[in-house]
Amino acid sequence: MPPYQHTITQEVRCSGIGLHSGLEVNLIIKPAPANTGIIFRRTDLPGKPSVPAHYKYITDTTLATTLGVGDASVATVEHLMAAFMGMGIDNALVEIDGPEVPSLDGSAAPFVLMLNKARPVKQREKRAYIRIIEPIQVRCEDKTLSIYPDNSLKITYSIDFNHPLIQQQSYSMTFSEETFCQEIANARTFGFLYEVQNLKENGFALGGSLDNAIVMDDSSILNEGGLRFENEFVRHKILDLLGDIALLGKPILGHIVVHKSGHALHHRLLQKIGIQTGRWVECAGFLGQHNPQPGVGYVNVVAPTAPF
Helix, strand or coil, X not given: XXXXXXXXXXXXXXXXXXXXXXXXXXXXXXXXXXXXXXXXXXXXXXXCCEEECCHHHEEECCCCCEEEECCEEEECCHHHHHHHHHCCCCCEEEEECCCECECCCCCCHHHHHHHHHHCEXXXXXXXXXXXXXXXXXXXXXXEEEEEECCCCEEEEEEEEECCCCCEEEEEEEECCHHHXXXXXCCCXXXXXXXXXXXXXXXXXXXXXXXXXXXXXXXXXECCCCCCCXXXXXXXXXXXXXXXXXXXXXXXXXXXXXXXXXXXXXXHHHHHHHHHCHHHEEEEECCCCCCCCCCCCCCCXXXXXXXXX
8 A cells, every 4th residue: 555645647437227226327536635534426417426435424235335425325335436446546526417327347447447548646745544453343243343453454354155056155365456456446346136026125226137246046147247356256355345445545554354245244343443543543654754855756646626
């Protein structure tokens, strides 16, 4: 993780279907000044209200993470947020004309391609980190999510599904842009054919298809071409975790150990980190880094005309 904040040089855009809403959505990612964070703006609503990408604005964690302020909400933000985190983008304005981030192929890979095209660029201000100094844990029945002190971000994740193609899987990684792009970003969301009708009757997965999710029946994968990784399922769970952890608003340094978690438990961990301030410290920049020469490798970004 570089010691200085980053934004993008130019805006990029995409269109697609929301996985759960089934609605066609247009999304534009624009540069933003240092210390802005990631901000969503609902351009289809009166006044174009803004929703900060922060865990304090999480309003729902049913099958995805939804952010909201007043009547404005943005659902299924986790894949895009994981891409921002994976590419080291601290500050950006996301304009969206619908209630849900487009699913695209069900992974973070299309968003990574967009951000590469947008050309990430360093800003003047140092990045602030949250460094865990004492363990923090949340638990719900047999699901556990813990974070331990470490000088980098590490993730150890295990899952256990009663399905012959998944069963028990585990994966460990030390976070970096390279490992994220190569090992995690391409992993797609997944679901079971027997659940589809029930989900749709309850207003979920209305835009789900073999184009944006791995779908399994009792014994096989229905997608042409099969899996991208043998253990794509646990890798995608890591992707979801990274997208939710990004809602802390600052990169975190610690070893996250997970067993059978999900968005709701991710949210509980973020809340507990926010409350237990004595178990972490905030540090700026990165140890061992020197102040660079003024005016070298920086960009000044003009704030968008509408207020956040």
